[in-house]
Amino acid sequence: MDKDRIKGKMDEMAGRAKRQVGEWTGDNKSQVEGGAEEVKGKVQNAWGNVKDAVRGGKHDVEREADKENRDIEDDRERGVA
Numbered sequence: 552m553d554k555d556r557i558k559g560k561m562d563e564m565a566g567r568a569k570r571q572v573g574e575w576t577g578d579n580k581s582q583v584e585g586g587a588e589e590v591k592g593k594v595q596n597a598w599g600n601v602k603d604a605v606r607g608g609k610h611d612v613e614r615e616a617d618k619e620n621r622d623i624e625d626d627r628e629r630g631v632a
Contacts, residue, residue: 553606556599563592 566588573581 553599553602555595555602559592559594559596559599561592562595563589566590566592 566585568585570582570585570589573579573583573585
């Protein structure tokens, strides 16, 4: 799990809490700041998801290449290739 996903989720939750407290107390500034932090956290979390997906795709490609190389070596040992 990417560190941006963790940090983003924490920022999102903190922003949500700040916004909620602002709503309960009638503090518009806290509501706006909390909402902005919440959005920032969601964006950072989404960026972490993208980075994780790219890493996952890279690992899938590497695993497939390793498998193909093993298959080629097996064929050579059997005298097929």
